[in-house]
Amino acid sequence: MAKEFRQVACPTCGKPVAWRPENAFRPFCSERCKLIDLGAWAEERYKVPSEHDEMEQDQAGTGRD
Numbered sequence: 001m002a003k004e005f006r007q008v009a010c011p012t013c014g015k016p017v018a019w020r021p022e023n024a025f026r027p028f029c030s031e032r033c034k035l036i037d038l039g040a041w042a043e044e045r046y047k048v049p050s051e052h053d054e055m056e057q058d059q060a061g062t063g064r065d
């Protein structure tokens with residue numbers, strides 16, 4: 001009955017992954033893809049509002065005084 005495993009698409013590369021207990025990286029196809037996804041996540045989290053960027057641009061554009 002359980003001859004077929006449920007398949008999911010790796011969130012990182014889209015490769016079909018068998019959802020098996022042995023696959024420690026599911027739903028990812030590999031540790032590499034898992035790390036890539038976690039890294040992307042962290043980048044999003046640590047993104048800060050661009051207020052500081054605007055300040056820098058203002059300073060760079062001075063000289064009209």
Ligand SMILES: [Zn+2]
Nearest residue numbers: 010013029033
């Ligand atoms: Zn993958």
